[in-house]
Amino acid sequence: MTLARTCPALFLAAPASGQGKTTLVAALARHHRNQGRRVRVFKTGPDFLDPMVLGRAAGTQAESLDLWMVGEADSRRKLYAAAGAADLILIEGAMGLFDGTPSGADLAQTFGVPVAVLIDAGGMGQTFGALALGLARYRSSLPFAGVIANRVAGARHAQMLAAGMPDGIPFLGALPRVEKATLPSRHLGLVQAGEIADLDGRLDAAAQVIADSALARLPDPVRFEPPAEVAVAPPPLLAGRRIAVARDAAFSFIYPENLDLLRAMGAELVEFSPLADTAVVADAIYLPGGYPELHLKRLEGNRAIKASIQGHANAGRPIYAECGGMLYLLESLLDRDGERGAMVGLLPGEGRLMPRLVGLGLESIALPGGEARGHSFHHSALKSPMTPTCTGRRRSDGQPGEPFYRLGPVRASYLHLYFPSAPEAVAALFGP
Structure with missing residues (x-):
């Protein structure tokens, strides 16, 4: 007992x-x-x-x-x-x-x-x-x-x-x-x-x-009190997969539990810096949120890493991007002063920092493999011709929330997902 x-x-x-x-x-x-x-x-x-x-x-x-x-x-x-x-x-x-x-x-x-x-x-x-x-x-x-x-x-x-x-x-x-x-x-x-x-x-x-x-x-x-049920280990759906996780001053908004889950499903995690590194080699890339708008010139100027990420996508290898990570994949990003920086260019459109909060709140989203939960919190707006493949649902009132985009091997949204809420859906984001 x-x-x-x-x-x-x-x-x-x-x-x-x-x-x-x-x-x-x-x-x-x-x-x-x-x-x-x-x-x-x-x-x-x-x-x-x-x-x-x-x-x-x-x-x-x-x-x-x-x-x-x-x-x-x-x-x-x-x-x-x-x-x-x-x-x-x-x-x-x-x-x-x-x-x-x-x-x-x-x-x-x-x-x-x-x-x-x-x-x-x-x-x-x-x-x-x-x-x-x-x-x-x-x-x-x-x-x-x-x-x-x-x-x-x-x-x-x-x-x-x-x-x-x-x-x-x-x-x-x-x-x-x-x-x-x-x-x-x-x-x-x-x-x-x-x-x-x-x-x-x-x-x-x-x-x-x-x-x-x-x-x-x-x-x-x-x-x-002890938990009523013993936690079930997630299936090893990412066994043998090498996932590169962007982690530096521009990209750092990551729930530690997200990385723990990826490892528990068998993935090998390596970190890279879009600010400082010149190449990334992996089966999949995870671009979390952060502050890309504070580092426009360095992100724009690091052409080598942008070319490496483009090559990764052109080879059909998946990229999952959240919020600031999604902004980095756009053609350009403007900060609050209107300064524009050229980004990776895998997603059409431009992001722009706004003077006030644009998105806030808990949301869920139905993805292949299950319904994931997370949240939205951003001061930027997206202008893009992309059509979302699905849309989040706000916890507060059940109304449509943040769009979710799929363009080739790129999966992107403003949503910050809490990975343990839907392990199989998360594995599909990083899977082949």
Whole structure:
């Protein structure tokens, strides 16, 4: 009989985006890691950038949790495995606590993980308590640990906030604004961890703030039940296949679970850089999303790798491209300033960065081999004569979502797929 496991755990949420959740979770992870504890961190919902920072802070790979995209069963398996290997589990929510379907609150309640809500208290007094009361009482069945005040001006401000708290709602602490611990951001979210030269210094500064606060103690243990079913190994549909994965500053939006699945299905993975390499040799190519618009001139100027990718496609070998990877395969790409760069040219048309968000949300798509789940998040628009072979379906309202294109051996879409949601469909994307 498989027994339940217990491990201290906390779900960190907020009333909205931009409250400082990632900095707080990273600070907690780094603080407890500095104390010699094994920390496992998770991010709810679709995200690539926050997990890079969280993983760096904890010293272990951050993973995704989501009741729909990842699924309840696999999310339970991840948490159960973490409870057996860690001294602390931290989960960062997405957007606001009750935003989305399913929401972070749904996930926390499903697994019984207490919720601590971080509230930006800048410019706020007793209204902080009213907001805390609403979040705590909005869903009575939610395990609510309390609230944390962020960006507090000083000791008097912290006292005012604590004094205005309603009875029965714990005030877990007040955190000051610490500029040297701030994480920089850009149009798709945080700057990638590998691009922040002083990231470890920032994380250590944030961890010191935690060490000097009431948040330094471990949260209470949480009981994690074993999965109801044993995970089934995926079929070896990619045995003997060599897949080249683009990974550099321009292409890095990859769920680690995607690569784990490809390996589990027998593929040999090799990395290459469209920015720096001159050739790619493989049975298939995976071009994930990223920031090609920030590297137009280097991508345009690397004619050798573009010719190698063209030769790969001309030989009939598959290329699977997501979002930024798809933009790279177009004839041209324009950045926000209207600067144009010539791209690979395997797909007709041009991409253009727009001043605001163009696509956002969870989606599924019916592909040969099964229905895959994933998400859309992009600031660019595509102008192309291509006709999609199929279209995603939005989770929020069931309406048509992102188009999916097939042109010869190229398969491309704005969708970022979570590969474990449909292993056989994924194998078909990279298969002969």
